[in-house]
Amino acid sequence: MLLNKLLHDGDHEDLAEERRQATFNTDEMAALIWGGKDILHRRREITKKVEEHQELHDPCSQAFMTREEAILDAARKVTKMVSELDELEVNPMDANEMFHLIKLFKSRLINSFFSEVIGISGHPLALHGIMFIPTLQAQCSDEQMHWLEKAVSRQIIGTYAQTELGHGTNLKKLETTATYDAKTQEFVLHSPTRTSMKWWPGNLGKSSNHAVVVACLIIDGKNYGPHNFVVPLRDANSHMPLKGITIGDIGPKMAYNCVDNGFLGFDHFRIPRMNMLMKHVKVSPEGKYIRPPHAKIGYSAMVHVRAHMISTQAMFLAQALTTAIRYSAVRRQGEIAPGKGEVKILEYQTQQHRLLPQLARAYAFIFTGIAVRKHYQAVQKDVAVGNVEGMAELHYITSGLKAVVTHETGQGIEQARMSCGGHGYSKASNMSELYGVAIGGCTYEGENMVMLQQLARYLMKSAEAAVNGKPVGQLVDYLAAPGEKYSTIDREQDKGYTGHIIAFRRAAGIQVMRAYERLRSLRSQGLSEEEAWNANAVELTKAARVHTRQYIARTFYDYVNSVVDVPCQEVLRDLLHLHLNYELLDMSYYLLEDGYLTGHQINHMKEELYRLLSKLRPNAVSLVDAWDFSDRELRSVREFSRFS
């Protein structure tokens, strides 16, 4: 029986040859990736329906459009998508429900629909769906729900305007002000400096006529810090900026060029009191500030976005690898045995080493994404019954994951791109666009160096607890149990790779404690808390990175061990073992320095790595096939992908 379900008549013979070698059922694997066979089935229906509906296609590749053409085309398509949703029958949710559009942007299948029609470069309604509506939903008081209704029915189109030219990371220093005028019961929005100009909000440039604006609330000369206000920006009929509003597009970017990121300035622009979002905080008509019942409402949205970023980034990497690995199976260049003909470039060990450890990472990130989303849902349930403890821990986990996964995804896509030689440099492969979009993740939703230090704060607190014999969280239980004295990595009996997992824990433990001790030592030399932190910041980010890589390895390990389908589990175990050897070799510095690993063990891991590259090579194409991307989703010219 042929196990690769993508094998079909008309396949390029070189690809068919690969597909015939699959040792596992690609549909079984795809069901693991996409969350069940029913979802997989619906995904394929979407692909088919989009194929049939020509009005959802691009007239030509976006790479050949001007930016304006590409944005207009995206606007046309997204409007068609939303209005034809029922007809297309692709929304498994109740289409009549009020929060329709929210689910539209959130559900897995809707993501598939967007992936087919829109691709990765964004569209004019992006922020309306992923930021404007959810913010209104979370922060409108009962009497403000009319905003939400208007947004959902798209009578108004909005975005979320927070970042300014001068401040992104340090939100406390945002300069836009909203001064309450009790006489008229209005807030006066103002941009006092050039750096106070809002800068970057998506879809602010041209598409939105409203925004949730973050501004410092001032009442009677007192600054209450950043608060959220619903602000009309443009005339509902003419779409011209309202008086007192300076607004426009900030111009082209590395990628995401179908999103019109914009700037926005206010010149004493007045809005009614009830335009401040008041579900939690209130300002009374006479100007009394009423605090929220408990202060820590914040985390949830950030954690939600970062948890989802893991999966999104994993899919960027997966798409790049699909194109690169299929290309490597049809591109023939050079001979290995002289006179025996040119070989597929996937036969070269260097090519396998470029691609297969990245393939393992993509699988690791996908399963980590699934695990984190599950974790998030569990924490949300706890929060709903008033137990908010888990949210902080999840914040730390997702901060570290966001930084490590975006960084490694970028590296992996570039390796995939370059493994296609010149053809990867051509926009026809779509790989430079994938890189441009994915690498943005290192910067947005919390710059990576800042994210790593967020996690490091938790790690330092835990180290302090461990040193003082106090209990530590499960996340860092390696601090309380520094593991075995000698590694079992090269022992014959360690088929289950537990020695590798222990080594990861050990590496994390070593670097976390090293960073902790250096911090203590710097403080004892007379540096203040903050100076010591800064003088130790590189070691701290390293601790956060090693911890997170350990977390990913462990999550991958646990997931693979839970897989029921035996042939799927077998090939996943090969991928897992490749991952464990590759990552541990890359991090061996920490363990060698400590004397934990011997040269013999390093050598054993290297030989295992090379053995696994060879062993996985025949399944390589089937492992990317199992991601089940359509040619339309990949947006790489067919000659590079399926060769059908």
Place this chain on the structure above:
Amino acid sequence: MLLNKLLHDGDHEDLAEERRQATFNTDEMAALIWGGKDILHRRREITKKVEEHQELHDPCSQAFMTREEAILDAARKVTKMVSELDELEVNPMDANEMFHLIKLFKSRLINSFFSEVIGISGHPLALHGIMFIPTLQAQCSDEQMHWLEKAVSRQIIGTYAQTELGHGTNLKKLETTATYDAKTQEFVLHSPTRTSMKWWPGNLGKSSNHAVVVACLIIDGKNYGPHNFVVPLRDANSHMPLKGITIGDIGPKMAYNCVDNGFLGFDHFRIPRMNMLMKHVKVSPEGKYIRPPHAKIGYSAMVHVRAHMISTQAMFLAQALTTAIRYSAVRRQGEIAPGKGEVKILEYQTQQHRLLPQLARAYAFIFTGIAVRKHYQAVQKDVAVGNVEGMAELHYITSGLKAVVTHETGQGIEQARMSCGGHGYSKASNMSELYGVAIGGCTYEGENMVMLQQLARYLMKSAEAAVNGKPVGQLVDYLAAPGEKYSTIDREQDKGYTGHIIAFRRAAGIQVMRAYERLRSLRSQGLSEEEAWNANAVELTKAARVHTRQYIARTFYDYVNSVVDVPCQEVLRDLLHLHLNYELLDMSYYLLEDGYLTGHQINHMKEELYRLLSKLRPNAVSLVDAWDFSDRELRSVREFSRFS
């Protein structure tokens, strides 16, 4: 006396503050970089003249142009540049000399002129100058010199068409044929398959009306392999493709979009016998093939291009760092001491660690580029008197350098770009364009994995010699003298950092020998020569990389020790020491595994690294100022660069 010569009225105060801290004269340093004060002076004259000549400016930033507009603008500017060269008095060469245009593209000052006017995205005459004319110059027989005259006077515009859709690396398998027809004394050019289509040649798409085409010469059914032919492609008056020629642009790329890379196919297209370039090889009228006197003519051009790539890549990195470090000195975000106000982001250790080791690499690459060009000139002199030995060694050096420098330059630019947060993602910073252009270097002129294996062949031959007690080249003398048994890295008396240099040599020696022994072991297990090589390819590329990093470190070390100006030497020594610690820590895996370095020594290097980050920080802006890039060259909006 103020040592930073860029300090001037109107500087942003945050930058002025940095510039006042310079401990060295930036003009003295700039003279080291640019090859003397006279050249520096002339460079500045060029900047000034270009500033004055508005017809050499872009009407708006290229980022806002469509690709067609950008190409037309580049065509307009390059035509102006060439025709107004004398008037501008920027060419120090004899402008009346016949090879005018060759020098135009080669000399340092002309590069500066291009950097000012054209920037980094290319132009329609690029390949005409850097490939078409030099090829004609090198390969025209005396009676063919009329091609060269026409090219130099731009009566014809040409490119060099080698790469095909199906073959780039393995040139032996090029499929385009040139079959000799003795009856008509013509060659018949033909593209027998789709993959035989020429694909990628720069300026082939729209600009050129001629090309040097690489095709397999066939006489009487016998294939003599690839040879060069001058081929007219388009009508001189209408610019329409000639009959039998299929030609066009291959579309947008990751970068270099002002170069019209093209495709080209032949349908039994006939050219006269004398259109084959015949300086070395000849085909007689009756179809007799006459071999060149000696076979190895090839190396020189490749070596030349790769030697120059080191410097070009170094300058890409330097430009990105100039923007990033100046930005980091004016961007304030977050507080270190609470309540003391927001600090320049350059105060953060993580930011220093992102940028300063890259700054050190940029200096290392610049000085390595200078050393390699000198070496190339010396070898050229030897070749001129018949001594070709040195060329092979230089080929290996430049192969390794090309791979390592392009890879690390790409990494460095991305770190610089991301260190500017969102603003680095905006095209306004020009940093994504720098990345796109620079990273292409990993692929063109020999894919990096192939390049590393070229060097590895030399290293394996040398290891074999060393094992057999035979003499080895100076380049790998560490194989014959495995160095001291214990490292002196943490010894008080090792102020000169000789211990570090020895450790580099040791690391190279360890990995070269490890790769050699594994190769031997694989062969002894029954693998053929070629199979063993492939099964060992990853270890071999690692050996080549470590060797090359050792070479760069040594070259940087030697260069810094030769600098005469004391304050310049002092700051360069700090940079060198930062480089040695940073790189060695990054490569410590090789030395730890071998037990050569102790944990104490690793710790010593870390502390030195952190100490040097702090020590160099006050000179950071002055060190990028010393590269003397004009704002026009940087093409980053002024708010990001000089803030003037």
